[in-house]
Amino acid sequence: MSRGKPCAFLLWVISNALVAPLIESRSAQSVLKLKRNRDNVEKLFNNLKDPVTKFENEILLNRRAQLEQLRYSLQDERAKRIQIDEDEEDDNAEYRYQVVLDTDGRFQLLWDIESAEEIIYFRLVAQVEKADLLAFGFSGYGEATNADLVVLWTDHRGHHRFQDTHTDQNGLLSVDSHQDYTLDNVKVKKGEIIVDFHRLYDTCDDEDYMIDSGTTHVIFFTKEGPTKTLKGLDISAVTLGLQRAQLIKSQLPDPVFPDDTFKFTMNVENVEIPNVETTYWCHIRKLPEMREKHHIIKYEGTISEAAVGVVHHMEVFHCEVPADVEIRDFDEPCSTMETRPEGLESCRRVIGAWAMGAQAIAFPEEAGLPIGGPDYSRYIMMEVHYNNPELKQGIIDSSGLTFYVTKQLRPHDSGIMELGLEYTDKMALPPGVPIWRLNGYCVPECTAVGLGKDGIKVFASQLHTHLTGKSVYTKHYRNGVELPELNRDNHYSPHYQEIRKLKRQVTVLPGDSLVTTCEDTTIDKTNVTFGGFSISDEMCLNYIHYYPHVELEVCKSSVPYSNLYDFFAFLEQYQGEPTSAKMGVSDNYNAVNWTPVNVELLRAFYDTSPISMQCNQSDGNRFPGEWEGIPVPEVSMSMPPTERPCLT
Numbered sequence: 001m002s003r004g005k006p007c008a009f010l011l012w013v014i015s016n017a018l019v020a021p022l023i024e025s026r027s028a029q030s031v032l033k034l035k036r037n038r039d040n041v042e043k044l045f046n047n048l049k050d051p052v053t054k055f056e057n058e059i060l061l062n063r064r065a066q067l068e069q070l071r072y073s074l075q076d077e078r079a080k081r082i083q084i085d086e087d088e089e090d091d092n093a094e095y096r097y098q099v100v101l102d103t104d105g106r107f108q109l110l111w112d113i114e115s116a117e118e119i120i121y122f123r124l125v126a127q128v129e130k131a132d133l134l135a136f137g138f139s140g141y142g143e144a145t146n147a148d149l150v151v152l153w154t155d156h157r158g159h160h161r162f163q164d165t166h167t168d169q170n171g172l173l174s175v176d177s178h179q180d181y182t183l184d185n186v187k188v189k190k191g192e193i194i195v196d197f198h199r200l201y202d203t204c205d206d207e208d209y210m211i212d213s214g215t216t217h218v219i220f221f222t223k224e225g226p227t228k229t230l231k232g233l234d235i236s237a238v239t240l241g242l243q244r245a246q247l248i249k250s251q252l253p254d255p256v257f258p259d260d261t262f263k264f265t266m267n268v269e270n271v272e273i274p275n276v277e278t279t280y281w282c283h284i285r286k287l288p289e290m291r292e293k294h295h296i297i298k299y300e301g302t303i304s305e306a307a308v309g310v311v312h313h314m315e316v317f318h319c320e321v322p323a324d325v326e327i328r329d330f331d332e333p334c335s336t337m338e339t340r341p342e343g344l345e346s347c348r349r350v351i352g353a354w355a356m357g358a359q360a361i362a363f364p365e366e367a368g369l370p371i372g373g374p375d376y377s378r379y380i381m382m383e384v385h386y387n388n389p390e391l392k393q394g395i396i397d398s399s400g401l402t403f404y405v406t407k408q409l410r411p412h413d414s415g416i417m418e419l420g421l422e423y424t425d426k427m428a429l430p431p432g433v434p435i436w437r438l439n440g441y442c443v444p445e446c447t448a449v450g451l452g453k454d455g456i457k458v459f460a461s462q463l464h465t466h467l468t469g470k471s472v473y474t475k476h477y478r479n480g481v482e483l484p485e486l487n488r489d490n491h492y493s494p495h496y497q498e499i500r501k502l503k504r505q506v507t508v509l510p511g512d513s514l515v516t517t518c519e520d521t522t523i524d525k526t527n528v529t530f531g532g533f534s535i536s537d538e539m540c541l542n543y544i545h546y547y548p549h550v551e552l553e554v555c556k557s558s559v560p561y562s563n564l565y566d567f568f569a570f571l572e573q574y575q576g577e578p579t580s581a582k583m584g585v586s587d588n589y590n591a592v593n594w595t596p597v598n599v600e601l602l603r604a605f606y607d608t609s610p611i612s613m614q615c616n617q618s619d620g621n622r623f624p625g626e627w628e629g630i631p632v633p634e635v636s637m638s639m640p641p642t643e644r645p646c647l648t
Contacts, residue, residue: 095112095121095123096112097112097245097249098110099243099245099356100308100309101243101309102241103309103388103389105308106128108125108126109123109124109136113248113249118202119199119201120211120248121184121197122195122199124195125192125193125194126193126195128193129224130154131158131226132224133152133154133224133227134220135152135165135220135235136219136220137150137219137220138209138217138218138219139209139217139219142219142240142244144167144236145235146168148208149165149167150162150164153226153227154226155226155228162183162197163175164176164180166208170234171235172234173230173231173232173235176208180200180203180208182198183196184196184198211248212488213246213503215245216245216246216247216491217242217491218242218244219241220241221235223238243356244355244356244493244495246358246500250500252502252503252504254298255364256365257298257404258406258408261297261404262404262405263402263404263405264287264288264403265302265400266400266403267302267399268281268283268382268400269331270397271283271384271398273310273392273395273396275388275391277387278385279386279388280383280385280386281332281334281383282333282334282381282384283330283384284330284344284382286379286380287371287379288378290371290372290373290376293372293373293409294371294372294405294406294409295363295369295371295406295407295409296363296370296405297405298360298363299351299352299404300360301314301401302399302400302401304396304398304399306396307396307397307399310388310392310395311385312355312387313354313384314353314354314355314383314399314401315382316350316381316382316400317347317350317351317380317381317383318347318377318379318380319347319379319381320346320348320377321377321379323375327347327379330344344381347379347381349416351369351371351380352401352403354401354498355496358498361499361501362501363410364547366547367410367412367413367547368409368414369413369414370413370549371403384397411548412548413548413549415545415547415549416543416545416553417544417546417552417553417555418553418554419442419474419514419542419556420464420516420518420542420556421438421440421541421556422614423532424531424532425585426531426561426612427531427540428528428531429468429528429529430594431594432522432523432526433522434521435470436521437517437603438520438540438606439515439516439517440515441515441632442516442555442557443611443615443630445625445630447512447513450552451508451510451550451552453510454509455507455508455509456550457507457546458486458505458506459545459546459547460545461486461487461502462497463492463542464541464543465538466538466539467536467538468520468538469518469520469538470491471491471518471519472488472516472518472542473489473490474488474517474544477514477635478509478513479636480634480636481637482639484506486514486544499543515633530586551617551618552616552617552623553617554616555614557611557612557613558611559610559611560611563609567605568580571592571598571601575601577591577592607632609632610630611631612628613627613628613630
């Protein structure tokens with residue numbers, strides 16, 4: 001056997017692996033063309049010899065370059081040619097969920113899910129030319145790198161193609177080795193392209209994004225067509241659109257409403273949205289007069305047509321003051337609690353929230369959120385976040401939340417409980433850390449005194465951090481045994497906060513513990529980030545919505561001051577850091593040189609330190625008991641990891 005034969009034979013096998021699958025699904029003309037392509041490949045293989053000389057090595061490199069180009073040519077041939085139908089009727093009603101992807105309303109996403117089969121169905125409506133490239137997909141936090149994209153494109157011969165692709169760490173596009181998106185239909189109607197397709201939540205393909213029930217960062221872009229090839233297209237060089245949505249939503253049915261249900265809307269009034277990227281607008285309003293106690297049983301966002309895509313999220317806060325106390329007028333931009341006028345700090349209890357893509361929240365038939373009555377303040381504060389990256393001018397907005405209310409009271413009042421970390425500089429995030437994990441505890445000692453004997457049922461949750469938050473989740477333990485998680489968002493964004501109905505109601509009993517974990521990144525920070533109220537500070541919270549209402553309103557933790565100063569003393573004695581018992585907490589943190597060793601020492605301290613608990617009643621006072629120096633709850637058994645379909 002000649003020295004070149006093994007190499008040629010190996011490359012011939014690779015050639016057949018590339019070409020043979022294509023031949024099975026082609027017309028006679030396409031098959032002949034592909035056979036000629038294979039013959040060209042074989043000619044190249046047959047001419048290859050061992051690279052024993054510099055000259056022969058150069059020949060081999062040239063041959064390999066030609067083979068690589070041919071491989072991509074064959075890959076483009078493998079893309080399914082599709083027929084685009086003109087002016088067909090379409091019905092958006094078959095999709096339950098939708099979100100506008102851009103501030104101009106040129107791109108709209110509709111979707112629905114089949115939870116039993118774990119399939120998600122998409123409809124993408126785009127105002128683009130028929131020959132333009134249209135890409136849609138997902139990435140961890142909206143980046144162009146390591147993204148999963150499905151691409152509809154047209155080549156120079158007018159053939160339309162639909163391909164599953166991905167980008168690498170540099171944002172360069174490649175066609176997936178396995179195609180996991182199924183095209184259902186493409187049509188053109190009144191200057192729009194409408195694309196219907198579907199895929200599994202988890203395709204078990206490492207080149208695809210795994211869709212879960214948390215926040216999904218949807219990315220999209222267009223490029224003028226026709227397109228020669230997808231190979232090496234640099235996504236980082238295009239204008240990438242970004243929208244966030246919860247794609248997999250709870251499928252628990254909504255209850256039937258009583259006949260006396262009425263609704264009202266709390267909204268801002270004719271706000272001219274500033275032509276800056278980010279604005280928070282606050283507006284004090286009064287609720288309709290309700291002399292008797294009522295129940296809120298549902299609420300939903302009501303968005304002004306002109307402001308669709310610019311209204312990012314909204315919250316309605318009830319002002320917790322006596323019914324006869326007046327709250328001053330306020331109708332202007334606002335940011336943090338510290339920058340609002342005196343007196344508005346009482347407007348802090350969330351009674352409704354909406355974010356882009358959010359559906360209505362309907363309470364379970366067992367409970368409603370109490371509102372109205374002789375001792376209930378009518379004052380609320382609307383807070384609207386406007387996201388205006390294109391700096392548009394002249395948009396007038398009157399968006400708000402519509403509440404559905406009945407005076408036929410349900411069996412239970414619902415409540416909201418705050419889990420996580422105390423707002424304090426005792427809890428800090430050192431700079432330059434890719435992932436910093438902090439745990440906020442609701443300990444068994446607190447739930448034992450704060451919950452009734454039958455416990456509570458949690459039906460919704462709102463996770464919350466400030467700007468460094470990347471992932472948030474709450475774990476549930478009973479007698480040291482881990483139960484299914486309460487809620488999780490692996491791709492959390494502080495710019496997309498909504499109250500989400502859980503997939504199932506979760507029973508929390510007296511003596512259970514709830515641990516809320518926030519994973520933050522401070523990789524771009526040069527200074528310590530502290531816990532606190534300011535947007536430049538950090539929070540780690542889960543507002544759980546539950547019934548029946550109990551007196552426990554806050555169940556949060558931090559480290560005790562005494563243990564923290566012991567840690568500062570250790571750094572001074574053994575690490576030579578200029579910390580001191582005479583300095584304040586923030587000053588001590590800022591004095592430390594946050595080397596990798598000191599970062600790990602702080603991590604170990606937080607993981608093992610006893611706990612200082614805020615186990616607070618509705619009036620703000622702690623429940624009777626000793627709440628300093630409580631040990632971290634022990635875990636005797638953890639939940640096994642969830643098995644992916646491809647591994648079972």
